[in-house]
Amino acid sequence: MTALLLKSGRVIDPACNRDGTFDLLVRDGRVSAIGRDIPVSKEAEVVDASRLWISPGLIDVHVHLRDPGFPEKETISTGLRAAAAGGITTVAAMANTSPVNDRPKIARYMIERARDVHGTALVPVSAVSKELAGAEIVDFDAMAEAGARLFSDDGIAVDDPNLLRRALERTSRLGFAISLHEEDRSLSCNGAVNAGAVARRLSVSGYSGEAESERIRRDLSIALNANAPVHIAHVSTAESVALIRAARSEGAQVTCEVTPHHFALDDSAALTWGPNAKMNPPLRSRRDVEAIHASIADGTIDMIASDHAPHEPRSKHMAEFAGLFGPELAPPHLSPDDAANFARVANGIVGLETSLGLALALVHRGLISAARLVSMMSASPARLLKLARGRLAVGDTADITVINPDLEWTVEPDKFLSRSRNTPFSGTRLKGRALLTIVAGEIVFDGRKSLAR
Numbered sequence: 001m002t003a004l005l006l007k008s009g010r011v012i013d014p015a016c017n018r019d020g021t022f023d024l025l026v027r028d029g030r031v032s033a034i035g036r037d038i039p040v041s042k043e044a045e046v047v048d049a050s051r052l053w054i055s056p057g058l059i060d061v062h063v064h065l066r067d068p069g070f071p072e073k074e075t076i077s078t079g080l081r082a083a084a085a086g087g088i089t090t091v092a093a094m095a096n097t098s099p100v101n102d103r104p105k106i107a108r109y110m111i112e113r114a115r116d117v118h119g120t121a122l123v124p125v126s127a128v129s130k131e132l133a134g135a136e137i138v139d140f141d142a143m144a145e146a147g148a149r150l151f152s153d154d155g156i157a158v159d160d161p162n163l164l165r166r167a168l169e170r171t172s173r174l175g176f177a178i179s180l181h182e183e184d185r186s187l188s189c190n191g192a193v194n195a196g197a198v199a200r201r202l203s204v205s206g207y208s209g210e211a212e213s214e215r216i217r218r219d220l221s222i223a224l225n226a227n228a229p230v231h232i233a234h235v236s237t238a239e240s241v242a243l244i245r246a247a248r249s250e251g252a253q254v255t256c257e258v259t260p261h262h263f264a265l266d267d268s269a270a271l272t273w274g275p276n277a278k279m280n281p282p283l284r285s286r287r288d289v290e291a292i293h294a295s296i297a298d299g300t301i302d303m304i305a306s307d308h309a310p311h312e313p314r315s316k317h318m319a320e321f322a323g324l325f326g327p328e329l330a331p332p333h334l335s336p337d338d339a340a341n342f343a344r345v346a347n348g349i350v351g352l353e354t355s356l357g358l359a360l361a362l363v364h365r366g367l368i369s370a371a372r373l374v375s376m377m378s379a380s381p382a383r384l385l386k387l388a389r390g391r392l393a394v395g396d397t398a399d400i401t402v403i404n405p406d407l408e409w410t411v412e413p414d415k416f417l418s419r420s421r422n423t424p425f426s427g428t429r430l431k432g433r434a435l436l437t438i439v440a441g442e443i444v445f446d447g448r449k450s451l452a453r
Protein backbone atom coordinates (compact mmCIF):
# COMPACT_ATOMS: atom_id res chain seq x y z
CA MET A 1 0.00 0.00 0.00
CA THR A 2 1.58 3.25 -1.04
CA ALA A 3 -1.35 5.61 -0.53
CA LEU A 4 -3.84 6.12 2.26
CA LEU A 5 -6.69 8.61 2.17
CA LEU A 6 -8.15 9.66 5.52
CA LYS A 7 -11.57 11.07 4.62
CA SER A 8 -13.38 13.84 6.48
CA GLY A 9 -11.54 13.64 9.79
CA ARG A 10 -10.99 16.41 12.29
CA VAL A 11 -7.37 17.30 11.61
CA ILE A 12 -5.94 18.73 14.83
CA ASP A 13 -2.51 20.16 14.18
CA PRO A 14 -1.65 23.03 16.52
CA ALA A 15 1.87 23.35 15.08
CA CYS A 16 0.26 24.37 11.77
CA ASN A 17 -2.63 26.18 13.44
CA ARG A 18 -5.10 23.79 11.85
CA ASP A 19 -8.21 22.38 13.52
CA GLY A 20 -11.06 21.46 11.20
CA THR A 21 -12.58 18.82 8.97
CA PHE A 22 -10.30 17.79 6.12
CA ASP A 23 -9.19 14.88 3.98
CA LEU A 24 -5.56 13.92 4.40
CA LEU A 25 -3.71 11.95 1.76
CA VAL A 26 -0.61 9.96 2.63
CA ARG A 27 1.63 8.83 -0.18
CA ASP A 28 5.05 7.18 -0.08
CA GLY A 29 5.43 7.79 3.63
CA ARG A 30 4.63 11.48 3.57
CA VAL A 31 1.66 13.80 3.88
CA SER A 32 0.94 14.52 0.25
CA ALA A 33 -2.23 16.63 0.46
CA ILE A 34 -4.64 18.13 2.97
CA GLY A 35 -7.88 19.61 1.76
CA ARG A 36 -11.59 19.26 1.26
CA ASP A 37 -12.83 16.60 -1.12
CA ILE A 38 -9.53 15.12 -2.19
CA PRO A 39 -10.51 12.76 -5.05
CA VAL A 40 -10.35 9.05 -4.31
CA SER A 41 -7.77 7.40 -6.53
CA LYS A 42 -7.70 3.70 -7.36
CA GLU A 43 -4.50 2.87 -5.54
CA ALA A 44 -5.38 4.57 -2.28
CA GLU A 45 -6.84 2.76 0.73
CA VAL A 46 -9.67 4.95 1.98
CA VAL A 47 -10.48 5.35 5.67
CA ASP A 48 -13.73 7.04 6.66
CA ALA A 49 -12.43 9.34 9.39
CA SER A 50 -15.67 11.17 10.11
CA ARG A 51 -16.09 11.64 13.88
CA LEU A 52 -12.42 10.74 14.27
CA TRP A 53 -9.45 12.94 15.08
CA ILE A 54 -6.39 12.99 12.85
CA SER A 55 -3.47 13.98 15.04
CA PRO A 56 0.23 14.18 14.36
CA GLY A 57 1.70 10.95 15.77
CA LEU A 58 1.95 10.93 19.55
CA ILE A 59 5.46 11.08 21.02
CA ASP A 60 6.29 9.78 24.48
CA VAL A 61 9.53 11.21 25.87
CA HIS A 62 9.72 8.94 28.92
CA VAL A 63 9.56 5.19 28.36
CA HIS A 64 11.44 2.30 29.92
CA LEU A 65 11.71 -0.53 27.42
CA ARG A 66 14.01 -2.67 29.64
CA ASP A 67 16.01 -3.82 26.62
CA PRO A 68 18.84 -4.78 26.79
CA GLY A 69 18.72 -6.61 30.07
CA PHE A 70 15.24 -7.39 31.40
CA PRO A 71 13.26 -9.50 28.91
CA GLU A 72 11.02 -10.73 31.74
CA LYS A 73 9.68 -7.14 32.01
CA GLU A 74 9.67 -5.91 28.40
CA THR A 75 11.64 -6.02 25.16
CA ILE A 76 12.01 -3.40 22.46
CA SER A 77 9.68 -5.55 20.37
CA THR A 78 6.87 -5.90 22.95
CA GLY A 79 7.29 -2.32 24.14
CA LEU A 80 7.06 -0.81 20.67
CA ARG A 81 3.96 -2.87 19.89
CA ALA A 82 2.37 -1.64 23.10
CA ALA A 83 3.30 1.91 22.11
CA ALA A 84 1.68 1.51 18.69
CA ALA A 85 -1.50 0.16 20.32
CA GLY A 86 -1.51 3.26 22.50
CA GLY A 87 -1.31 5.55 19.48
CA ILE A 88 2.33 6.44 20.00
CA THR A 89 4.55 6.77 16.94
CA THR A 90 7.86 7.65 18.66
CA VAL A 91 9.19 6.76 22.10
CA ALA A 92 12.29 8.01 23.86
CA ALA A 93 13.76 4.93 25.52
CA MET A 94 15.39 5.55 28.89
CA ALA A 95 18.97 4.57 29.62
CA ASN A 96 18.58 2.44 32.76
CA THR A 97 18.94 -0.79 30.85
CA SER A 98 21.55 -3.50 31.50
CA PRO A 99 24.10 -2.66 30.27
CA VAL A 100 23.29 1.01 30.76
CA ASN A 101 22.93 3.07 27.59
CA ASP A 102 26.07 5.05 28.27
CA ARG A 103 28.03 4.03 25.15
CA PRO A 104 27.25 4.24 21.42
CA LYS A 105 27.10 0.47 21.04
CA ILE A 106 23.99 0.25 23.24
CA ALA A 107 22.27 3.18 21.54
CA ARG A 108 22.93 1.59 18.17
CA TYR A 109 21.62 -1.78 19.44
CA MET A 110 18.35 -0.08 20.48
CA ILE A 111 17.93 1.63 17.14
CA GLU A 112 18.64 -1.57 15.21
CA ARG A 113 16.23 -3.65 17.29
CA ALA A 114 13.55 -1.01 16.79
CA ARG A 115 14.15 -1.03 13.05
CA ASP A 116 13.46 -4.81 13.03
CA VAL A 117 10.06 -4.18 14.63
CA HIS A 118 8.84 -1.98 11.72
CA GLY A 119 6.58 -0.07 14.08
CA THR A 120 6.83 2.79 16.50
CA ALA A 121 10.14 4.65 16.18
CA LEU A 122 12.64 4.67 19.01
CA VAL A 123 14.92 7.51 20.06
CA PRO A 124 17.55 6.36 22.54
CA VAL A 125 18.00 8.46 25.67
CA SER A 126 21.64 8.48 26.66
CA ALA A 127 22.74 8.28 30.26
CA VAL A 128 24.29 11.45 31.71
CA SER A 129 26.79 9.56 33.85
CA LYS A 130 28.55 6.30 33.14
CA GLU A 131 26.69 3.34 34.69
CA LEU A 132 24.25 5.97 36.07
CA ALA A 133 26.75 6.15 38.92
CA GLY A 134 26.88 9.93 39.06
CA ALA A 135 30.66 10.02 39.02
CA GLU A 136 31.83 10.35 35.42
CA ILE A 137 30.03 11.95 32.47
CA VAL A 138 29.42 10.02 29.26
CA ASP A 139 30.90 11.03 25.89
CA PHE A 140 28.01 13.28 24.89
CA ASP A 141 29.21 13.87 21.34
CA ALA A 142 29.58 10.15 20.66
CA MET A 143 26.13 9.43 22.11
CA ALA A 144 24.49 12.16 20.02
CA GLU A 145 26.34 10.83 17.00
CA ALA A 146 24.88 7.38 17.75
CA GLY A 147 21.35 8.80 17.77
CA ALA A 148 20.65 10.05 21.31
CA ARG A 149 18.55 13.23 21.40
CA LEU A 150 17.93 13.45 25.13
CA PHE A 151 20.14 12.70 28.13
CA SER A 152 18.98 11.33 31.45
CA ASP A 153 20.01 9.22 34.44
CA ASP A 154 16.28 8.77 35.07
CA GLY A 155 15.48 6.49 37.95
CA ILE A 156 18.40 8.02 39.78
CA ALA A 157 18.90 11.72 40.48
CA VAL A 158 22.11 13.47 39.48
CA ASP A 159 23.37 14.32 42.96
CA ASP A 160 26.64 16.08 42.16
CA PRO A 161 25.92 19.69 41.13
CA ASN A 162 29.32 20.01 39.45
CA LEU A 163 28.73 16.95 37.34
CA LEU A 164 25.37 18.39 36.29
CA ARG A 165 27.02 21.73 35.44
CA ARG A 166 29.62 20.04 33.25
CA ALA A 167 26.99 17.85 31.60
CA LEU A 168 24.82 20.87 30.80
CA GLU A 169 27.76 22.64 29.14
CA ARG A 170 28.15 19.68 26.80
CA THR A 171 24.47 19.01 26.06
CA SER A 172 23.57 22.66 25.48
CA ARG A 173 26.38 22.88 22.92
CA LEU A 174 24.76 19.91 21.16
CA GLY A 175 21.35 21.59 21.40
CA PHE A 176 19.77 18.78 23.42
CA ALA A 177 18.23 18.85 26.87
CA ILE A 178 18.93 16.82 29.98
CA SER A 179 15.82 15.20 31.45
CA LEU A 180 16.09 15.32 35.22
CA HIS A 181 14.69 12.84 37.70
CA GLU A 182 14.41 15.21 40.65
CA GLU A 183 14.91 13.58 44.01
CA ASP A 184 16.98 14.53 47.00
CA ARG A 185 17.50 11.08 48.43
CA SER A 186 18.41 12.46 51.85
CA LEU A 187 14.81 13.73 51.96
CA SER A 188 12.93 10.97 50.12
CA CYS A 189 14.51 8.36 52.43
CA ASN A 190 13.48 5.51 50.14
CA GLY A 191 9.87 6.30 51.03
CA ALA A 192 7.27 3.86 49.72
CA VAL A 193 4.36 6.28 49.22
CA ASN A 194 3.72 10.00 49.60
CA ALA A 195 4.43 11.18 53.16
CA GLY A 196 1.14 11.76 54.97
CA ALA A 197 -2.08 10.06 55.95
CA VAL A 198 -1.83 7.22 53.40
CA ALA A 199 1.71 6.32 54.48
CA ARG A 200 0.57 6.35 58.10
CA ARG A 201 -2.53 4.27 57.34
CA LEU A 202 -0.37 1.62 55.63
CA SER A 203 2.42 1.95 58.22
CA VAL A 204 4.94 2.37 55.41
CA SER A 205 7.71 4.95 55.02
CA GLY A 206 6.79 8.34 53.54
CA TYR A 207 8.41 10.15 50.58
CA SER A 208 8.03 13.91 51.04
CA GLY A 209 7.23 16.39 48.31
CA GLU A 210 10.24 18.47 49.39
CA ALA A 211 12.51 15.68 48.16
CA GLU A 212 11.39 16.63 44.66
CA SER A 213 10.88 20.38 44.91
CA GLU A 214 14.12 21.12 46.78
CA ARG A 215 16.11 19.32 44.11
CA ILE A 216 14.19 21.15 41.38
CA ARG A 217 15.02 24.45 43.07
CA ARG A 218 18.73 23.58 42.98
CA ASP A 219 18.74 22.32 39.41
CA LEU A 220 16.76 25.25 38.00
CA SER A 221 19.31 27.61 39.43
CA ILE A 222 22.15 25.56 37.91
CA ALA A 223 20.36 25.49 34.55
CA LEU A 224 19.66 29.22 34.62
CA ASN A 225 23.32 29.99 35.33
CA ALA A 226 24.45 27.60 32.61
CA ASN A 227 21.84 29.02 30.19
CA ALA A 228 21.19 25.40 29.22
CA PRO A 229 17.92 23.63 28.41
CA VAL A 230 16.61 21.23 31.05
CA HIS A 231 13.53 19.08 31.10
CA ILE A 232 11.97 18.14 34.43
CA ALA A 233 10.63 14.59 34.32
CA HIS A 234 7.39 13.54 36.01
CA VAL A 235 6.56 16.62 38.12
CA SER A 236 4.30 15.65 40.97
CA THR A 237 3.93 18.44 43.52
CA ALA A 238 2.36 21.90 43.80
CA GLU A 239 5.73 23.38 44.82
CA SER A 240 7.49 21.83 41.83
CA VAL A 241 5.20 23.47 39.28
CA ALA A 242 5.37 26.80 41.13
CA LEU A 243 9.19 26.69 40.95
CA ILE A 244 9.14 25.87 37.24
CA ARG A 245 6.71 28.71 36.53
CA ALA A 246 8.92 31.16 38.42
CA ALA A 247 12.17 29.98 36.81
CA ARG A 248 10.64 30.28 33.36
CA SER A 249 9.64 33.87 34.03
CA GLU A 250 13.28 34.54 34.96
CA GLY A 251 14.40 33.15 31.61
CA ALA A 252 15.28 29.55 32.41
CA GLN A 253 15.00 27.20 29.41
CA VAL A 254 12.88 24.67 31.23
CA THR A 255 10.25 22.27 30.00
CA CYS A 256 8.45 19.68 32.07
CA GLU A 257 6.25 16.64 31.76
CA VAL A 258 3.54 15.08 33.88
CA THR A 259 2.51 11.44 33.81
CA PRO A 260 -1.13 10.39 33.45
CA HIS A 261 -1.01 8.68 36.85
CA HIS A 262 0.10 11.88 38.57
CA PHE A 263 -2.89 13.80 37.23
CA ALA A 264 -5.44 10.95 37.31
CA LEU A 265 -4.75 9.53 40.78
CA ASP A 266 -3.82 10.73 44.23
CA ASP A 267 -1.96 8.85 46.93
CA SER A 268 -5.13 7.16 48.18
CA ALA A 269 -4.83 4.82 45.17
CA ALA A 270 -2.06 3.05 47.09
CA LEU A 271 -4.70 1.90 49.61
CA THR A 272 -6.50 0.05 46.83
CA TRP A 273 -3.73 -1.01 44.50
CA GLY A 274 -0.74 -1.47 46.80
CA PRO A 275 2.35 -2.47 44.77
CA ASN A 276 0.69 -1.39 41.50
CA ALA A 277 0.37 2.15 42.81
CA LYS A 278 4.00 2.40 43.96
CA MET A 279 6.20 4.58 41.81
CA ASN A 280 8.92 7.21 42.03
CA PRO A 281 7.91 10.00 42.45
CA PRO A 282 4.92 8.64 44.36
CA LEU A 283 1.29 9.54 43.78
CA ARG A 284 0.72 12.77 45.70
CA SER A 285 -1.94 14.48 47.79
CA ARG A 286 -5.25 15.82 46.43
CA ARG A 287 -3.84 19.35 46.83
CA ASP A 288 -0.86 18.46 44.63
CA VAL A 289 -3.10 16.84 42.02
CA GLU A 290 -5.24 19.99 41.88
CA ALA A 291 -2.13 22.14 41.40
CA ILE A 292 -1.04 19.80 38.60
CA HIS A 293 -4.43 20.21 36.91
CA ALA A 294 -4.14 24.00 37.14
CA SER A 295 -0.63 23.83 35.66
CA ILE A 296 -1.81 21.68 32.79
CA ALA A 297 -4.57 24.20 32.11
CA ASP A 298 -2.34 27.30 32.34
CA GLY A 299 0.45 25.85 30.21
CA THR A 300 3.13 25.53 32.89
CA ILE A 301 3.24 21.80 32.16
CA ASP A 302 4.39 21.33 28.58
CA MET A 303 3.80 17.69 27.90
CA ILE A 304 2.41 14.35 28.98
CA ALA A 305 4.76 11.35 29.15
CA SER A 306 3.86 7.89 30.38
CA ASP A 307 6.98 6.92 32.37
CA HIS A 308 6.04 3.43 31.15
CA ALA A 309 7.84 1.23 33.68
CA PRO A 310 7.04 -2.44 33.16
CA HIS A 311 7.78 -4.96 35.93
CA GLU A 312 7.09 -8.66 36.21
CA PRO A 313 5.04 -9.85 39.22
CA ARG A 314 8.11 -10.95 41.17
CA SER A 315 9.70 -7.47 41.20
CA LYS A 316 6.36 -6.13 42.39
CA HIS A 317 6.20 -8.80 45.18
CA MET A 318 2.70 -9.63 43.97
CA ALA A 319 2.66 -13.06 45.62
CA GLU A 320 3.46 -11.62 49.05
CA PHE A 321 0.66 -9.06 48.76
CA ALA A 322 -1.92 -11.37 47.20
CA GLY A 323 -5.31 -10.92 48.84
CA LEU A 324 -4.26 -7.77 50.71
CA PHE A 325 -5.07 -5.11 48.11
CA GLY A 326 -7.89 -4.72 45.63
CA PRO A 327 -10.90 -2.61 44.70
CA GLU A 328 -13.22 -4.84 46.75
CA LEU A 329 -10.99 -4.93 49.83
CA ALA A 330 -10.62 -2.54 52.75
CA PRO A 331 -7.10 -1.09 53.00
CA PRO A 332 -4.94 -3.56 54.93
CA HIS A 333 -2.99 -2.99 58.10
CA LEU A 334 0.46 -4.15 57.09
CA SER A 335 2.65 -6.06 59.49
CA PRO A 336 6.16 -4.64 60.01
CA ASP A 337 7.45 -7.40 57.70
CA ASP A 338 4.90 -6.52 55.01
CA ALA A 339 5.73 -2.83 55.34
CA ALA A 340 9.44 -3.55 54.91
CA ASN A 341 8.58 -5.65 51.88
CA PHE A 342 6.46 -2.85 50.46
CA ALA A 343 9.46 -0.52 50.53
CA ARG A 344 11.33 -3.07 48.41
CA VAL A 345 8.62 -3.29 45.72
CA ALA A 346 10.02 -2.09 42.39
CA ASN A 347 8.80 1.38 41.38
CA GLY A 348 6.66 2.13 38.39
CA ILE A 349 3.65 1.16 36.29
CA VAL A 350 3.02 0.44 32.64
CA GLY A 351 1.54 3.37 30.75
CA LEU A 352 1.87 3.16 26.98
CA GLU A 353 -1.57 1.66 26.43
CA THR A 354 -3.51 3.86 28.87
CA SER A 355 -1.78 7.21 28.43
CA LEU A 356 -3.99 8.60 25.66
CA GLY A 357 -7.24 7.42 27.25
CA LEU A 358 -6.34 8.99 30.58
CA ALA A 359 -5.19 12.21 28.88
CA LEU A 360 -8.42 12.46 26.87
CA ALA A 361 -10.30 12.71 30.17
CA LEU A 362 -8.71 16.18 30.53
CA VAL A 363 -10.41 17.20 27.28
CA HIS A 364 -13.74 15.54 28.07
CA ARG A 365 -13.81 17.35 31.42
CA GLY A 366 -13.13 20.67 29.71
CA LEU A 367 -9.77 21.31 31.39
CA ILE A 368 -7.92 21.64 28.07
CA SER A 369 -8.82 21.77 24.39
CA ALA A 370 -8.20 18.94 21.96
CA ALA A 371 -5.53 21.09 20.27
CA ARG A 372 -3.71 21.56 23.56
CA LEU A 373 -3.81 17.82 24.19
CA VAL A 374 -2.17 17.27 20.80
CA SER A 375 0.46 19.88 21.68
CA MET A 376 1.18 18.11 24.95
CA MET A 377 1.45 14.67 23.38
CA SER A 378 3.01 15.45 20.02
CA ALA A 379 4.23 18.94 19.13
CA SER A 380 5.96 19.74 22.45
CA PRO A 381 7.67 16.34 22.75
CA ALA A 382 8.88 16.71 19.14
CA ARG A 383 10.40 20.06 20.03
CA LEU A 384 12.14 18.62 23.09
CA LEU A 385 13.69 15.84 21.02
CA LYS A 386 14.41 18.20 18.10
CA LEU A 387 12.53 15.87 15.78
CA ALA A 388 10.90 16.97 12.52
CA ARG A 389 7.66 15.47 13.82
CA GLY A 390 4.61 16.67 15.72
CA ARG A 391 2.91 18.36 12.77
CA LEU A 392 1.12 17.44 9.55
CA ALA A 393 2.14 19.84 6.81
CA VAL A 394 2.37 18.69 3.20
CA GLY A 395 5.75 17.01 2.76
CA ASP A 396 6.08 15.98 6.42
CA THR A 397 6.77 12.37 7.36
CA ALA A 398 3.37 10.75 7.80
CA ASP A 399 3.44 9.86 11.49
CA ILE A 400 -0.25 10.05 12.34
CA THR A 401 -2.53 8.92 15.15
CA VAL A 402 -6.18 8.50 14.23
CA ILE A 403 -8.17 8.77 17.44
CA ASN A 404 -11.74 7.84 18.22
CA PRO A 405 -12.33 10.36 21.04
CA ASP A 406 -15.69 8.89 22.06
CA LEU A 407 -14.99 5.17 22.14
CA GLU A 408 -15.64 3.90 25.65
CA TRP A 409 -13.54 1.00 26.83
CA THR A 410 -12.39 -0.76 29.97
CA VAL A 411 -8.72 -1.19 30.84
CA GLU A 412 -8.02 -4.93 30.79
CA PRO A 413 -4.36 -5.59 31.60
CA ASP A 414 -4.63 -9.14 30.21
CA LYS A 415 -5.09 -7.59 26.78
CA PHE A 416 -2.01 -5.36 26.95
CA LEU A 417 0.59 -5.92 24.26
CA SER A 418 3.22 -4.92 26.81
CA ARG A 419 4.86 -7.90 28.47
CA SER A 420 3.89 -6.49 31.87
CA ARG A 421 0.57 -5.90 33.64
CA ASN A 422 1.52 -3.61 36.54
CA THR A 423 -1.19 -0.95 36.48
CA PRO A 424 -3.54 0.66 38.98
CA PHE A 425 -6.07 1.26 36.17
CA SER A 426 -7.35 -2.29 35.81
CA GLY A 427 -11.12 -2.06 35.31
CA THR A 428 -11.06 1.72 34.78
CA ARG A 429 -13.54 2.97 32.18
CA LEU A 430 -11.88 5.32 29.70
CA LYS A 431 -13.31 7.32 26.84
CA GLY A 432 -11.26 7.55 23.68
CA ARG A 433 -8.38 5.63 22.19
CA ALA A 434 -6.20 5.27 19.12
CA LEU A 435 -7.88 3.55 16.21
CA LEU A 436 -4.98 3.70 13.74
CA THR A 437 -1.32 4.36 14.35
CA ILE A 438 0.63 5.29 11.26
CA VAL A 439 4.42 5.54 11.15
CA ALA A 440 6.06 6.91 8.02
CA GLY A 441 2.89 6.16 6.08
CA GLU A 442 2.55 2.55 7.24
CA ILE A 443 -0.26 1.40 9.52
CA VAL A 444 1.53 -0.14 12.51
CA PHE A 445 -1.55 -0.54 14.69
CA ASP A 446 -5.04 -1.12 13.32
CA GLY A 447 -7.88 -1.20 15.82
CA ARG A 448 -10.66 -1.03 13.24
CA LYS A 449 -11.57 -4.70 13.58
CA SER A 450 -10.88 -5.24 17.28
CA LEU A 451 -12.45 -2.01 18.50
CA ALA A 452 -16.11 -1.41 17.72
CA ARG A 453 -16.94 1.96 16.29
Ligand SMILES: [Zn+2]
Residues within 6 Å of the ligand: 154, 155, 156, 181, 233, 234, 280, 281
Ligand atom coordinates in the same frame (compact mmCIF):
# COMPACT_ATOMS: atom_id res chain seq x y z
ZN1 LIG B 1 12.16 9.06 37.08
